[in-house]
Amino acid sequence: MSRAAALTTLSLRRAATSYRAPLAKASLTSTSTTTTTIPSVSAAAVSRLRTSHHHLFSTSATSYNKMKAVIIKDGKGPADSLYIGEIDTPSPGKNELLVKNKTFGLNRMDILQREGKYAVPPQAGPTLGVEFAGTVVQVGEGTSLYKVGDEVFGLVYGGAYAEYVVAHEDMTLPKPKELSWEEAAGVPENWLTAFQALFIEGNLKKGDNVLIHAGASGVGVAAIQLALHVGGANQVFATAGSDEKIKFIKEEVGRGSDKVHATNYKTQDFETEIKKVTDGVDLIVDFVGKDYFTRNLKLLRRDGYLIYLAFLSGPVLDGPTNIGPLLAKRLTVRGSTLRSRDLAYQSNLLHRFKDEALQKVKDGELKVFIHEVFPWTEVVKAHKEMEANKNSGKIVFEIPQ
Template structure:
């Protein structure tokens, strides 16, 4: 391998927590330890020399706890018609990865049954039949139905975007799923209009961070309300919003968001919800006439709580709606990517909106990363690097 590759091979990353703003002058802070280089080896493979098997994070027994994750071998996927093969550099973690690992996530038909992961950044290595959007060596990032916890992935060519030079590989890997989900919710499925009010639960999550900024900086919301679970996260979100008077942040453990919202408004026009059962009554009471409850997850359960009534649907003319981005067709996701590229990405590249990366870890620490996400320890994205050091277990 090249001298540069040999040096990178000897770099070991430690956890970091930093707000990343993709300005040209911004440097990405990391903590590294350089060890003496043992040898340089031979030249690296060209893009056409893709191995027949690859390393991938797998699950012992198919489902299980975080300790069941291990680094194993899988056949390298070959691109089909209108698909491309990508060598992955980094991939992002998402809550659905934890649920899928536990066997609790309903997989779409096209999803990988053995390899987790729905977002990544990397380099195009091979083109399938009739694929003409990309060429070998192109730097890309994008969405996948699964399979991103691996050295290589195959993706429909229309579900990828070109990686801008202003974005690091880390930022690009941690961007697709959360920012596309927020874009889908606020612009396509439950459009937020200028001057309206919105409540965004789980504000310190990846989707929450994206949705807050889109509502404030792109869609012109009058007031943005959000919830989180600690005073540290409250302060983090206030800083994210530059302490704007339009942004109201509540610690749900010590504050009643329903009561707080009613102090300053007659209700919100839209709620982006991840919680489900436990928040049902407060959500309904927090909506104004003709409001919309848009569900992206049911972390506390999907059943209506005892005593729940459908009467508010009539009395307040409410709309209940939900969506899963992963179940959408490639054509739908292509349209979503176009919307993101035109309306959202320029604001990120200019620095108006910020990508929040909580930790960058080697993928050999995937068990640690999953435990952090399970414990709600992160504010923003956890991103893993596909390192080239041989590892047989985690």
């Protein structure tokens, strides 16, 4: 059984326990001898107004107003440029929470940001990470939804690769007891991105056929399940780059359903394989870009939607391209990112997900598939794992408490 499959057989109802697989000793150690001064996230607030407070909590950082965080040497670079150092501990502003992190997720955007290839929103700050799970240790003025000691998970514009993170109360949810800390950190970015692509941008309707590229990625795994179990899709097709991932999609994510189909794009043509089953699809969610553009247009039915979440193969098409199907089939092509959305949009999305899908996650109908849990001291190793496209499901970090 694969590592991902073994992990995913664990029940969602299991109490908060660690999935940590046997790992080598920490390859990245805390840099206690180097103090790196990075402007506090609170100073970068554009839409996140903050107020300075005297901290009334203890931290494991080396000084009272400092905390440990993952830092990128020289501001950008390869995975080996990551190390743990010290930065200022942020303070919660109006309607914000200071959360002591237990776990946080790894996303493809973290790699792009580390490389200097991702335009972060102005309120993000320099520290990586957009999703977290932890315990509230301080609340800002006007906060009414949470109190100190509450267990929460949620989204931030940045700063989750740290011992403490500031989050707006409208972008957090109570951590369900049915989810482990690792699972909770694996929900926000992937599942909200997938929900947004399918239901808000892609107009998914019951009975539609859907194609999800990068089906074994964190977003892909979420999208396949949401399309089936929330959207009522008729058939769900997915692509992935290895036979192991194809098996994972069919047997683990799809649970053997005859509605789930997966194609190894390295050995098969997904357009040909899909047309053996149906005449086309109504919605495509794509991370790849130029390499799939023409085939995507051919596969879409009349009034279909093509939603781009990334351009991993590049955004510039190779040579002349027939875009006639856009008119002939009245197709809609959209690009969307979640991180660039304002607080109101993200909050509405989060609470719609809570109302329409979270209960199914708690019940186990929708599963959070964890590829591996790394101690955050192995952040370099984890980034390299994702860069090599080895993950099936979510990569999560844990911070020793």
